[in-house]
Amino acid sequence: LKKVEAIIKPFKLDEVKEALNEIGIQGITVSEVKGFGRQKGHTELYRGAEYVVDFIPKIKMEIIVGDDIVAKVVETIEQAAKTGRIGDGKIFVTPVEEVVRIRTGERGEDAL
Amino acid sequence: LKKVEAIIKPFKLDEVKEALNEIGIQGITVSEVKGFGRQKGHTELYRGAEYVVDFIPKIKMEIIVGDDIVAKVVETIEQAAKTGRIGDGKIFVTPVEEVVRIRTGERGEDAL
Amino acid sequence: LKKVEAIIKPFKLDEVKEALNEIGIQGITVSEVKGFGRQKGHTELYRGAEYVVDFIPKIKMEIIVGDDIVAKVVETIEQAAKTGRIGDGKIFVTPVEEVVRIRTGERGEDAL
Amino acid sequence: IEDIRSRARAAFIGLAVGDSLGAPVEFMTAGEIEEKYGVLKEIVGGGWLRLKPGQVTDDTDMALCIARALAAAGGWSLTGIADNFAGWLKSKPVDVGATCRRGIRNYMLKGTLETPYNQWDAGNGAAMRMLPVALLTLGDERMMADCVVAQARITHNHPLSDGACVVLGKLLHLALLGVSKSRLRLELEGLLAQHESFRFDHYHGLSTGYVVDTMQTVFHHFFRGRDFEECLVGAVNQGGDADTTAAIVGSLAGACYGMEGIPRRWLKKMDKNLLAEIDRLARKLIDLSPLATAA
Ligand SMILES: Nc1ncnc2c1ncn2[C@@H]1O[C@H](COP(=O)(O)OP(=O)(O)O)[C@@H](O)[C@H]1O
Numbered sequence: 001l002k003k004v005e006a007i008i009k010p011f012k013l014d015e016v017k018e019a020l021n022e023i024g025i026q027g028i029t030v031s032e033v034k035g036f037g038r039q040k041g042h043t044e045l046y047r048g049a050e051y052v053v054d055f056i057p058k059i060k061m062e063i064i065v066g067d068d069i070v071a072k073v074v075e076t077i078e079q080a081a082k083t084g085r086i087g088d089g090k091i092f093v094t095p096v097e098e099v100v101r102i103r104t105g106e107r108g109e110d111a112l
Numbered sequence: 113l114k115k116v117e118a119i120i121k122p123f124k125l126d127e128v129k130e131a132l133n134e135i136g137i138q139g140i141t142v143s144e145v146k147g148f149g150r151q152k153g154h155t156e157l158y159r160g161a162e163y164v165v166d167f168i169p170k171i172k173m174e175i176i177v178g179d180d181i182v183a184k185v186v187e188t189i190e191q192a193a194k195t196g197r198i199g200d201g202k203i204f205v206t207p208v209e210e211v212v213r214i215r216t217g218e219r220g221e222d223a224l
Numbered sequence: 225l226k227k228v229e230a231i232i233k234p235f236k237l238d239e240v241k242e243a244l245n246e247i248g249i250q251g252i253t254v255s256e257v258k259g260f261g262r263q264k265g266h267t268e269l270y271r272g273a274e275y276v277v278d279f280i281p282k283i284k285m286e287i288i289v290g291d292d293i294v295a296k297v298v299e300t301i302e303q304a305a306k307t308g309r310i311g312d313g314k315i316f317v318t319p320v321e322e323v324v325r326i327r328t329g330e331r332g333e334d335a336l
Numbered sequence: 337i338e339d340i341r342s343r344a345r346a347a348f349i350g351l352a353v354g355d356s357l358g359a360p361v362e363f364m365t366a367g368e369i370e371e372k373y374g375v376l377k378e379i380v381g382g383g384w385l386r387l388k389p390g391q392v393t394d395d396t397d398m399a400l401c402i403a404r405a406l407a408a409a410g411g412w413s414l415t416g417i418a419d420n421f422a423g424w425l426k427s428k429p430v431d432v433g434a435t436c437r438r439g440i441r442n443y444m445l446k447g448t449l450e451t452p453y454n455q456w457d458a459g460n461g462a463a464m465r466m467l468p469v470a471l472l473t474l475g476d477e478r479m480m481a482d483c484v485v486a487q488a489r490i491t492h493n494h495p496l497s498d499g500a501c502v503v504l505g506k507l508l509h510l511a512l513l514g515v516s517k518s519r520l521r522l523e524l525e526g527l528l529a530q531h532e533s534f535r536f537d538h539y540h541g542l543s544t545g546y547v548v549d550t551m552q553t554v555f556h557h558f559f560r561g562r563d564f565e566e567c568l569v570g571a572v573n574q575g576g577d578a579d580t581t582a583a584i585v586g587s588l589a590g591a592c593y594g595m596e597g598i599p600r601r602w603l604k605k606m607d608k609n610l611l612a613e614i615d616r617l618a619r620k621l622i623d624l625s626p627l628a629t630a631a
């Protein structure tokens with residue numbers, strides 16, 4: 001079992017979800033995060049003065065998957081989230097030792 | 113050391129916290145997330161038209177624990193968070209290599 | 225590859241970011257979380273009685289780094305985030321198996 | 337024996353008074369306290385725990401857990417103490433130290449009554465609560481040393497923590513029997529030969545939760561103050577782990593100066609039910625002691 005975590009541009013969320021649905025992945029947990037990286041922040045006008053906001057809103061997706069489909073899931077996200085411009089984001093794969101579906105008590109791949 | 117992550121229904125937060133308190137666990141980090149899964153979104157009325165919102169608000173809890181009590185912590189969350197209806201959520205257990213208490217510099221289980 | 229996760233006091237974000245920039249770390253993902261621990265919440269007045277809110281706003285920082293600099297990154301965050309008072313927070317180090325830069329398809333340390 | 341009961345009561349009340357006097361300035365430095373209060377001499381409440389004036393913290397709570405267990409058992413009961421600690425932990429107390437929490441949780445989940453040795457266990461969490469054990473064992477120093485270390489090991493397993501508990505136990509036994517303060521200072525000198533790190537002649541002003549700092553602060557202010565109030569005011573204005581240092585000074589100064597030494601204005605701030613329960617428990621424990629049973 002692995003966790004695939006993707007930090008992506010917010011407008012890409014629906015496209016990535018769609019692409020994951022097409023390979024049968026439905027269960028996803030999403031959160032709003034702020035990204036600091038090469039992509040520079042934007043300027044905002046506040047009471048007539050310009051301020052530099054140095055973080056960029058991103059969306060973080062977390063998907064737990066079985067070992068056999070990790071590569072496919074990573075590739076799917078990569079293709080759907082890419083614009084080719086700085087700030088497209090990152091995908092991280094981390095090990096998961098156990099998953100439990102709270103409703104049924106199922107464990108392991110059955111819990112996904 | 114392990115990290116126990118639980119995605120649960122928001123109204124269950126206090127009940128899960130209470131149950132963890134009963135086994136002496138107090139330190140928890142909580143964030144608001146959105147869940148996509150089998151549980152379908154709800155419809156919202158916006159300016160007279162109905163929209164389908166396809167995500168469900170969830171609460172994510174993260175608890176770092178020693179290896180010897182992981183099973184007990186997972187079981188405690190499972191029992192307290194369960195309603196038996198779709199969308200009860202998931203519990204993930206992932207390995208943690210090091211923990212540091214910033215205030216004192218303690219490491220390992222002493223940092224919890 | 226490791227993930228360094230830090231739960232810190234919100235006012236420390238800029239100071240920690242600054243300290244990480246000085247050791248060449250720029251890519252960081254930040255989210256707002258709620259902390260439950262020894263540190264007490266603020267008091268709120270409700271119908272004439274004072275209540276202590278039991279959670280404290282914290283900032284969570286996630287930084288993926290190469291194995292060779294993990295110790296340095298942890299030490300840098302520790303020193304910059306510390307006030308010596310209860311609630312300074314925790315740092316967790318977890319293993320990462322793969323990183324991908326979505327824009328270029330680079331993998332591993334090149335993706336950082 | 338009535339004099340001893342009265343000193344026991346004053347020692348236990350002194351612990352609670354010290355806790356509530358120091359808790360509002362726990363974790364503050366001496367400089368910060370001076371800036372905010374000048375010299376803190378009143379029970380003001382507030383602090384990082386947002387206390388009501390007169391409210392006590394884990395120092396007094398854990399001492400009560402021990403006292404209630406021994407009184408209920410009519411003598412020594414390690415599991416009684418551990419069960420009371422567990423019930424207290426689940427009751428969402430105003431504060432619990434990290435080491436105490438871990439030890440009590442391990443008792444709840446695994447039944448361990450003795451935590452393994454840990455280099456980080458040299459905190460003051462076991463010493464701050466040991467007074468009731470000194471009361472129960474008055475007249476038998478050997479029993480005191482065994483019991484005070486057994487209760488400590490529920491949460492803290494470190495020679496410095498054990499040493500602090502035993503040294504405090506011996507001093508408290510002497511004070512409860514009416515030994516003069518100057519004689520106490522002499523006796524302590526003899527004990528410090530086996531506990532060099534607690535020497536406080538060149539007091540550095542460190543008042544952290546590390547049991548060595550705590551013991552130096554406690555001895556420095558207990559022997560410097562000329563009455564109960566001066567001893568406690570000195571300890572709390574030192575800052576750091578002020579509630580714990582003042583609680584321990586309070587137990588020594590209470591035993592030494594008796595109820596008449598405790599300022600009325602401080603007693604007025606304390607919870608009446610707490611004082612009544614402490615009174616009852618202190619008497620009961622003395623009556624259970626080898627000294628009382630032999631008489
Ligand atoms: N080392 C890292 N650890 C965690 N998150 C990172 C890291 N590097 C970048 N990120 C996240 O990825 C986002 C994109 O990174 P950025 O450097 O702006 O562009 P790119 O990925 O195209 O090089 C950032 O906004 C941040 O959220």
Ligand SMILES: Nc1ncnc2c1ncn2[C@@H]1O[C@H](COP(=O)(O)OP(=O)(O)O)[C@@H](O)[C@H]1O
Nearest residue numbers: 027029063064147148149150151198199200201
């Ligand atoms: N594979 C997964 N990876 C990450 N989060 C998931 C995954 N599957 C489900 N979730 C999270 O768990 C929640 C509950 O899942 P859902 O399928 O609605 O119900 P159930 O867990 O009862 O089968 C979702 O809202 C989502 O936040």
Ligand SMILES: Nc1ncnc2c1ncn2[C@@H]1O[C@H](COP(=O)(O)OP(=O)(O)O)[C@@H](O)[C@H]1O
Nearest residue numbers: 139141175176259260261262263310311312313
């Ligand atoms: N076991 C844990 N797992 C996850 N997060 C924790 C844990 N313990 C504490 N935290 C987080 O660390 C923060 C600080 O903890 P706290 O107990 O208040 O102080 P300190 O870290 O100084 O002992 C909490 O607000 C919470 O967000």
Ligand SMILES: [Mg+2]
Nearest residue numbers: 393394395579
């Ligand atoms: Mg206290």
Ligand SMILES: [Mg+2]
Nearest residue numbers: 362577579580
């Ligand atoms: Mg204290």
